[in-house]
Amino acid sequence: MAKTPLQAAQSTDHGYQHHVVPTWKYVATLLALTVLMLLTVGAYYVDIPAVGPISGTVMNQTVALIIACTKTALVVFIFMGVWWGTKLQKLWALTGFVWFFLLGLILIDYPMRAYESVQGWEGERGKAGHGQDGSALPRVVTPSSQDQPVAPDEINLRPRG
Amino acid sequence: MPFNFPLAPPSASTFAGPYDTLFYTLCAFTLLFTLLIFVGVIVFAVRYRQGSKADRSRPVYEDLRLELTLLGIPTILGLIFFYFGAAQYIHMRTPPKDSQDIFVIGKQWMWHAQHSNGVRENNTLHVPIGRNVRLTMISQDVIHAFYIPAFRTQMMVVPGRYTTMWFNATKEGEYHLFCNMYCGTQHSEMGGKVVAMAPEAYTAWLANGGDNSPQLTMAQRGERLYNGRLACNNCHGVADNPRGPSLVGLFGKRRTFSNAVAQVADDEYIRESILRPYNKLVAGYGQEMPAYESELIDGKLTEENILELIAYIKSMNASTAAGTNVAPGGNNLNLQPLSIRAGAAGPAVNALAAEKEYSEATPTGHGKNLGVNAYAAENNR
């Protein structure tokens, strides 16, 4: 049903060059998306080993995000039709994602706080700073969860099984 | 009140010199460019006003070289100023290693400072001149900012996290201390003064337990001695315990002594018991308390101190003690009547103490009552 006379007639009618995408492309996209979805769930259960200085956790997360970005690209380009869209459409689609990353400037702040030169706090930072699980804000007073969970009322300290 | 026209804040720290240089340079630069634009605008507006006979031939609409120059000059000047500003900023944010620590707690609406030997003060900060002082600060509730204009430095005080600032005061005197981050109703009154003292005077002040904090009542000063330097609360808690009887509600009560003699506890009795406790031992207790007579002779304890202690003991009645005896942590051996002992733990723990002390020291009023904060009167020079 991809190329019907109707479509041809319509596009000459208004002179507006919209592209009717053949159904098989949509079906293929859906299949690809499904596969990627299964892939991301599968990757969750696999502990990817560390690569150089990058820890395995980060690797896992990176893989998950790469898959998510691929899915996004498929949806944006094919389902949302940017592939066949005007330059302006492409520009705005890009702007949205680029600008989102500007927000990421905030992220300079948090890791860098740990490197501030505040003599006298090195000891404290060694303990409470980026722990092995990275679960404490540097120089933050709130109790951090190291190996033992901290429940306010000490009701239950059963380690997770 | 005669008007005075100060044109600059006092300069009283090592930051002030380089800071002022940078500031005045920027001022000069601002003035220069403002004049340039003002003069340009006025001259052009007059010269090329409608109907003037000025020469308008060969007007220019685009000039890439000029534009790039106009682009370049501000950029270069900006980078230069950035460099000096950044250097100053890094300097201000990097406390030297040999700094002396003072801890500061911000709370709606007062500052509580605690010196390393446990001396505490509210809405006032005593610092020695010529020494690097680092403040480690935290807030108990909302965000505040610790601001000392004369030192050209400030830092926000954030709940949940320590922030630091440092300075090196250079000139003796009293300077404004402000909270510079809006923190609620009495924000404008959350402040006081910074007293920069000669190092010897500061040491002496510290040794005196910081008792010259002017805003404290006698009872409060007594409380400081009781819970602080003299640590009476180690034995005399809210309830009788094996080490000593409680002094809560003591004043005016009849006491029976080990020799079965009884007496109403009055000022004289209390003074006697501080200086020579062995004279009148309360029934059931042995002679464990040291006699403070020698300290009085040595000058470590003054008559004034004793009066303050008495004033405090008078103020300890059952209701205040019961109402405030919530020791943080819950497992303190010594039950502390009004405030926990200073200096025993880090600043965060002592935040609660500060709160209590505050509630005693500064009755919170929401009105524009000039007398509300004692420091107000002090500063109304």
Added chain:
Amino acid sequence: MSAIGIPAPVEEHPHDTRTNYLNVAHTLKSWLTTGDHKRIAILYLISISTFFFLGASFAGMIRLELMSPAGVILESETYNKVFTAHGVVMVFLFLVPGIPAIMGNFILPIMIGARDLAFPRLNLLSWYLYMIGGGFIVASFVGGGIDTGWTFYTPYSSMYSNGQVGLALIGIFIAGFSSITTGINFIVTVHKMRAPGMTWFRLPLFVWSMYATSVVIVLGTPVVAITLLLVLLERVFHLPFFSPELGGDPVLFQHMFWFYSHPAVYIMVLPAFGIISELISNFSRKRIFGYHFVAFSSLAIAGLGFLVWGHHMFVSSQSMYEGLVFSLLSFLVAVPSAIKIFNWTLTLYKGNIRLQSPMLYALGFLGLFTIGGLTGLFLASAGTDVHLTATYFVVAHFHYVMVGGSLLAFLGGLHYWWPKMTGRMFADGPAKVSALLVFIGFNVTFFPQFIVGWLGMPRRYHYYYFAPEYQVYNVMSTLGATVLALGLIMPLFYLTHSLFSGARAAANPWGAHGLEWETTSPPPTTNFYETPIVQDEVYDFDPVAEYEQQRATSEIFDPGHPHRRIDKEGESKPGIAGADHSSSRAADGQKEDR
């Protein structure tokens, strides 16, 4: 307007025979359900002016209160509510929507030769959203007030404040969507609705700056909307987003808030740049100097403006390194603003300058914005900012930029386009006096605040009895504010007066250049009777030729008083047939009922 062969057909008709957008319908319903961008602009003008005077009255209370170190009439709690109300109303209900929603709405489509904005109903929706948002904000004042400051810093706003913070947050959230819809509308309109021949580089600079503003609005406003929504959720449902007790970071709120609110400063000032470009060029009768630089500096400011928010947070305990990055970027964002100032000043060179009231506002803007911009360097430089952050120095700085910049440009634009909007001329004399009063009053109000801030007086302080040396500056400030208030109230009278007894405005009463001056005053509902085709460049003046012509005409018409005739008519298109038409039309029009 050089060398035009064909007089526009519009000029042939006496305008009152045809309906314009104002008299096409008279019912209230026709106004409240209109899709006409010009009518919506008028709705905005009325509502925004109301909010402006509301905000200004709060400012008056603040200044009165600060006369005395121990306050005059208010309690601390009330004072805090008053300055919060001043900030919230002025920022969210006046400065952000002000110029885009009034001038932009009215003029932008006409400037590019469009019949309307791309989405008229969305435009009307944006006005309703604005009114609903404003209603919530006013309700929050009436229902007990808010005392958080317009910045809503957590955890004070989310956990400690007792006021009607929730209502205000909802109001700002909704008003934010009003901005977003306007922004989307402008972006699409500029991209897609330009008249034939209206290329990007023929766009008036006002359109460029509105476009840059819209981009900032569209990219920034959602962030603050969600941030304030999070504060609301934290306040109402205790979802722990910024709560330090649970390990959240209150400073994260500041990051997210300033991510919008610093660009918001450019939302407020970029449109002002646009108006000033129009005024300077048109009243100098000269093409603006460095059109491309001015146009692209707007976009540069819009882009760079997103990268500098951290300079609000140098002492907020953000990382020192991030502070340095933001300091550097802040210096860079000053450069495009400097470019603009230089270019405007150079435009005056060899111009043929009319010192009418809009131009006076524009020249005032040049002076004040220069001071405002340069004092910004004190705050961009991380080292100097440490002492000055959150003192009156900052207050003075942003009032120089916001009042000296945006408000003066707003007034200049309002005067400039007033004849186009209403079809009536206002009295130029009082307008000049008003411009002068605003300029003087403004400087007397805010210059002392630089000094008192440098002395260390913190902003948002109700009392300063502990620092009586600040009083003299505060008294000066209050005196200046009185003059400023006088200057701001004056337009209310002479502009209103002009509605009833002002002379009929010609199509082009200022002799300006631009599509909006091609159509009648006031324009018809579709803006143009025929779709215009743009053939000449933007600001296509020729000052030399014009001067020669002008001298020639004035000598012919009135040798004894050169130029007088031209001044009197407010019409300066000598040598063009339209000049005569319009003057006779003005005379005719006065007899007619509008």
Added chain:
Amino acid sequence: MATIAHPGDHGHGGDHGHDDHGPLHHQFEDIEQQNECYIVGMWTFLVTEVMFFGAFFLMYTVYRMYYQLDFYRAHEHLNIPLGAVNTMILLMSSFFMVMAVQGAQLHNRKQVIGNLGLVQLCAMGFLTIKFFEYKEKFADHLVPGVNFTQNAAELHGANLNHAQIYYGLYFGMTGLHAVHILVGMLVIGALGAMWIKRDKLVTEDYVPTELIGLYWHFVDLVWIFLFPLMYLLPKPH
């Protein structure tokens, strides 16, 4: 600046009122310009939506960076199969949506209505599953606030404070997403009704359907990121 009559006047002049409900509005020259405007407008709107959710994702990133382990432990309470099913449902709904748009392009009314119906079904299915997920969390006291669970075991040993942040983000982000789904259902419902009524506004040109499709795909996109970030946190190793 000369103003002369436009040679090819389309007759959409000032006398053209709003009530004339042709697909072309008076401010546009032709349908092409109008369609481009609509599409650009929609994309601009989607950019604001990206920033809207973006701020949320940013906050998630910051806290995740600090409380990696606690987030991991807290997230173990989530039901991954349900999340995966929901992802699948949304992907399928996106597919049905493009088929509806294709139908609109081809003026195939039945294709449009049928596919829009399927999209609605998917959306309902998604919300139903979400409802049960939420219900379970309410029952387990996992909603942040005063009633938040004190039982660390339930959160697999996560720090209860940080788990509250996690669940705050979970409810905030999925809640906001669910609100978008609801809005989408309303809009799609309205669109479907117009197709059923053969309203010329939507049937004559495919763009209205396309616009709503764009919105729907965006909602899908948000979930594509929410799913791995909320349900599939990697084990710290």
